[in-house]
Amino acid sequence: MSEISEISTREETDIILDEIVSQAYHCMECGRCTGSCPMVELFPNDFHPHHLLSDLTKDPEKVLKGPELWYCASCYKCNARCPQALEYPYFIMQLRRLAVKKNGMVPLRKAFNRIRTEIPFPVSFLSVCIHPERINMEPSILEKLFRDHQSSKKKVKFRTTGPKIGVVGSGPAGLMGAYELGKKGYQVTIFESHSDPGGMFTVAIPEYRLPLKIVLDEINQIRDSGIEIRTNTKFGRDITLDQMLKDNYRAILLASGAHACKELGIKGEDFQGVYTTLEFLAALKFKNKKVTGKTVVVIGGGNTAMDAAAAAMRYGAKEATLLYRRTREEMPADMNEIREAEKEGVQIRFLEAPVGIHGVKSKLSQLECMKMQLGEPDLTGRRKPVPVEGSNFILETDNLVIAIGEKPQTESFPAKIATGKDDTILVNPMTMETSIPGVFAAGDNVLGPATVPDAIIGARRAASGIENYIKTS
Ligand SMILES: Cc1cc2nc3c(=O)[nH]c(=O)nc-3n(C[C@H](O)[C@H](O)[C@H](O)COP(=O)(O)OP(=O)(O)OC[C@H]3O[C@@H](n4cnc5c(N)ncnc54)[C@H](O)[C@@H]3O)c2cc1C
Ligand code: SF4
Ligand code: SF4
Structure with missing residues (x-):
């Protein structure tokens, strides 16, 4: 078509x-x-x-x-x-x-x-969901939508006289949960480890898809409605569950996302020029705004890998190559993501995988790879990639981005919380309560890397679960 x-x-x-x-x-x-x-x-x-x-x-x-x-x-x-x-x-x-x-x-x-009647960060939400860059929509249109929204919106101020609730994380799940609880009259404080609130909106989703200013302005409105947000405050280090219970927090919503990037497990991953996806996207958003060097190789086949490779092209790479160890049919990325990355000029190479990272004085210069062929299906039902003996080859590159998946960071989870596959938190799906009474969870830390609508749905359920818990306990 x-x-x-x-x-x-x-x-x-x-x-x-x-x-x-x-x-x-x-x-x-x-x-x-x-x-x-x-x-x-x-x-x-x-x-x-x-x-x-x-x-x-x-x-x-x-x-x-x-x-x-x-x-x-x-x-x-x-x-x-x-x-x-x-x-x-x-x-x-x-x-x-x-x-x-x-x-x-x-x-x-x-x-x-x-x-905007349902979601307290409507422009950020819509930008991420409709992909304005794919329909050739100018960023100024989003900004206009935002300005018109600001000028026509009635100022909301919650009457927060109810019990105290702590929310960990200020991504879409944490913000939505906090807002819903604020609306119900609870005194809500969000604890955020990063210096800026917003989760993936702020640290990962590229600027051309979602301008940082819009995210931060929308979050300021949530603050103005009566939600306290304490940044640079890490749950598990600066504040603990025991401390929060002593401070009379009646329930906790964990909305800490999935920020631990999986590793390849080969030597050289600590070399200069080697990044996890989240490090690479955050560097483009906060520090460089431009790719250092000319070439970028991205390892992985999911949506985040596509975003990293497409962002590399948008931010000045001469060449961005994506390596995937199976074929296009097995690729987990959505077709729209693959098409858009290819449109940006990303070259996708199939049936190839990295086996060594080389460089001088711990600075990346070459990636050693092997050709793969598909063998028997593995536990997921997908055919397993098997290295082809003697097929080693070298790719020269200035940057390497390891985008083979994210999972929740468990080190700050409360002790004894029940977890499942890939360290995700187990919850009652109706109430979002975890194995610890009074502690609820929603978003990517429950689902693994998922979507903004999923995070919002989970957070709304958790807010109702918390209200019910407080009324009945
Ligand atoms: C590059 C990229 C592109 C994406 N594109 C899309 C898209 O197009 N459409 C879509 O629907 N979804 C997209 N997503 C997925 C979407 O962003 C996530 O599903 C969503 O942000 C999950 O929300 P969350 O609130 O659960 O987690 P996050 O947004 O990850 O927020 C979690 C927050 O918790 C904080 N935190 C973590 N640990 C602690 C702690 N111990 N103490 C205090 N704070 C802590 C983190 O700093 C973070 O701010 C994309 C994700 C990425 C990475
Ligand atoms: S899933 Fe939806 S689009 Fe597909 S056939 Fe059924 S109704 Fe039609
Ligand atoms: S399931 Fe997802 S892709 Fe399909 S109509 Fe709903 S939002 Fe769109």
Whole structure:
């Protein structure tokens, strides 16, 4: 299918619309997409993915004018469950490009006006979910949305006279949980280890996708509503569970994310020029704003690896190469992420894996790799990559980014908290209570690296779980 961004005439855009509509006819209206969609859980009266497809077959121009198109968060959960393997988020991205061309920002604003009634950081939320860079939306449009929101929003000040609640972490889960609890009248304090609040919004998601100023301004509004945020305060080091209980905190929400980056386990990972994904993205966001050197090699095949490689190209790398040890079919990254990284100029090499990091005086200069072939399926059902004997080769590079996954940092978890696969915290899924009574958890530390809508859903459930816990204990 051609892409709208490459198309200019009205006739051509209509052809693309016809192509998408003809795909929509393959939908069997089984509703599995709607059943698995986190945005339906957040906005049950506003968005139903399968209704949108059905409406598209009846009146496509009406769909392009409506707000529903702007709710999909491009998480690909529906794609994994669709019996027709329809790539819903890709259709949505194409339709949004068309909608902007034909109807400007009016439909997006309608969706935004609804989203801001539920979520206290609506511009950050929408920016991360709709990927403005993919629909060629200028950052100034987001900034305008933000300014208009500021000027039209009534100032909220919570009457916080209820018991004290501590929240660990100020990413989307911590902010959402704190806001919901503040609304209910609790006195909420967020403890954040970083110098700036915001979690992945602040330290990882590249500036061209989400300007830092917007995130920090939205968080300041949350502060103004009556939520205290103590930065540079690490739970487990500067404040402990025992101390919080002594200080009369009645319940704790752990929203500490998944910030421990997995390692390759080969020599040289501590060389200068070798980064974890989060270090690399944070350096681009806070320090350099420009890639040092000309070349970047990224190891991994997930969405974060794609983001790191695409950001490398945006921030001045001459070449960004992504190495993945299996084939495209096994790649965990969503198709939209792969397409966008390739569009940025990222070269993806399959069936190759690193085996050695070389350099002079602990400074990276070469990556030694081996070719792989696929063997028998492993425990996950994916065919295992097996090194091809004698296939070693060298890639010259200035930077190496290890993007093979993140998991929660356990060192600051309270002792005896029950954890599961990849160090994620085990919770009761209805209340989000952990194995320690009165301690709740939500977001990436429960799910492993997931999405912003998932973090928000978990935090809302945890806020209700906490309210119930306090009322009944
Ligand atoms: C590069 C990148 C791109 C992404 N793109 C998307 C996207 O397009 N769409 C999408 O939906 N999701 C995306 N995500 C995922 C999304 O950002 C996360 O799922 C979401 O931020 C999880 O929220 P959280 O609040 O659980 O954790 P985080 O956002 O990680 O926040 C956790 C916070 O807890 C703090 N903390 C940790 N330990 C402690 C401690 N001991 N004491 C005090 N504070 C602590 C951390 O400093 C951090 O501020 C992306 C993630 C990355 C890395
Ligand atoms: S991609 Fe995710 S947010 Fe979009 S419709 Fe599918 S499940 Fe819902
Ligand atoms: S899961 Fe697929 S077939 Fe079923 S309603 Fe959704 S888009 Fe249609």
